[in-house]
Amino acid sequence: MAEGHHLLLTGASSGIGRNAARRLEQAGHRLTLICRSQERAQEALGWVGPQTTVLLADLSDLTSVDRVCGTLLDRHEPLDGLVLNAGLQYAGYKEPRCNPQGFELTFAVNHLAHQLMLMRLLPLLLQSTSPRLVITASEVHNPESGGGRVGRPAGLGDLKGLSSIPPAPMVDGDSRFDADKAYKDSKLCNMLMGLHAANLHPELPVICWSPGLVIPRSSDGFFRESRRANPVGQALFGFVARDLFRITESVDNAGELLVQLVTERGGSGFSYWCNTLLGPGRHSFERMDPSEEASDAAKAERLWTLSRERIHSVLSV
Numbered sequence: 657m658a659e660g661h662h663l664l665l666t667g668a669s670s671g672i673g674r675n676a677a678r679r680l681e682q683a684g685h686r687l688t689l690i691c692r693s694q695e696r697a698q699e700a701l702g703w704v705g706p707q708t709t710v711l712l713a714d715l716s717d718l719t720s721v722d723r724v725c726g727t728l729l730d731r732h733e734p735l736d737g738l739v740l741n742a743g744l745q746y747a748g749y750k751e752p753r754c755n756p757q758g759f760e761l762t763f764a765v766n767h768l769a770h771q772l773m774l775m776r777l778l779p780l781l782l783q784s785t786s787p788r789l790v791i792t793a794s795e796v797h798n799p800e801s802g803g804g805r806v807g808r809p810a811g812l813g814d815l816k817g818l819s820s821i822p823p824a825p826m827v828d829g830d831s832r833f834d835a836d837k838a839y840k841d842s843k844l845c846n847m848l849m850g851l852h853a854a855n856l857h858p859e860l861p862v863i864c865w866s867p868g869l870v871i872p873r874s875s876d877g878f879f880r881e882s883r884r885a886n887p888v889g890q891a892l893f894g895f896v897a898r899d900l901f902r903i904t905e906s907v908d909n910a911g912e913l914l915v916q917l918v919t920e921r922g923g924s925g926f927s928y929w930c931n932t933l934l935g936p937g938r939h940s941f942e943r944m945d946p947s948e949e950a951s952d953a954a955k956a957e958r959l960w961t962l963s964r965e966r967i968h969s970v971l972s973v
């Protein structure tokens with residue numbers, strides 16, 4: 657991708673997305689960043705230059721997401737890249753949290769908000785001469801992967817939780833909430849959403865990827881919520897994983913990988929790229945096969961349809 661492209665990113669106020677956004681701006685791209693609040697945007701994005709626009713939307717609230725999509729559509733500016741990178745987890749918590757529309761928060765932010773953005777902004781993306789969709793998923797979508805083997809495995813069953821009213825806390829319909837599995841499931845949803853988008857638009861490059869385990873030393877970042885639930889356990893986990901066994905990836909390298917995906921790698925159609933741990937301090941970034949469940953085109957279509965129906969049901973009231 658040559659410089660000067662218009663790229664929209666979610667999750668650029670922290671971690672991997674912030675690192676990638678800075679690099680992309682320095683490389684001469686025009687960015688639109690979706691941040692949850694003015695405070696968060698100012699605090700985290702002091703660096704933004706004249707080429708960057710910040711729009712506010714809280715991805716936990718579908719009406720807020722819908723509103724920002726309306727603003728973008730009113731501007732009629734084609735998008736060369738849509739980078740759906742925001743994400744959260746709150747592993748360690750026993751009770752589910754819900755968004756204003758009653759959906760479990762991990763599923764609402766990581767999947768539903770991004771599907772709504774994708775549904776509404778696809779026309780802007782398809783107006784570009786070289787569009788691409790990049791979705792930050794995770795290897796934990798795959799029960800056979802290193803991270804996916806720890807704890808209960810990802811699995812959406814027959815999506816019963818999504819068709820029940822009110823929606824169940826788990827997508828597979830299980831009434832027992834498991835925050836760690838909810839996160840893995842949301843990343844499986846990311847993979848299936850990417851697969852279905854590619855099936856709908858074969859000319860569109862759709863790239864899902866896994867950055868590896870990224871645990872910054874700072875008190876913010878991806879594990880901030882889990883740290884609140886279990887400060888000692890998470891501090892120990894961070895130290896052991898990052899400093900003792902060196903099985904983590906740096907924010908800097910992960911940000912650089914995201915830039916590569918946005919600007920260089922992947923051809924037309926769907927691809928999955930994984931930053932796999934080889935040994936202490938060593939990763940290999942390669943195209944890989946998704947898990948069996950993430951390769952299920954019929955399930956991808958059903959997830960897309962059910963998610964669209966649920967989104968429409970709450971936005972039309």
Ligand SMILES: NC(=O)c1ccc[n+]([C@@H]2O[C@H](COP(=O)([O-])OP(=O)(O)OC[C@H]3O[C@@H](n4cnc5c(N)ncnc54)[C@H](OP(=O)(O)O)[C@@H]3O)[C@@H](O)[C@H]2O)c1
Nearest residue numbers: 667668669670671672692715716742743794869870877878
């Ligand atoms: N870190 C890892 O080990 C790891 C591993 C595999 C996959 N991933 C994935 O990588 C992506 C980026 O993670 P990261 O490590 O960079 O984490 P991070 O530092 O916590 O960044 C997450 C980003 O998502 C945004 N976000 C979360 N909830 C939001 C909401 N309701 N509205 C608007 N924005 C919201 C955050 O905004 P605020 O700054 O306002 O909170 C932040 O910009 C996520 O999709 C994550 O699932 C991470």
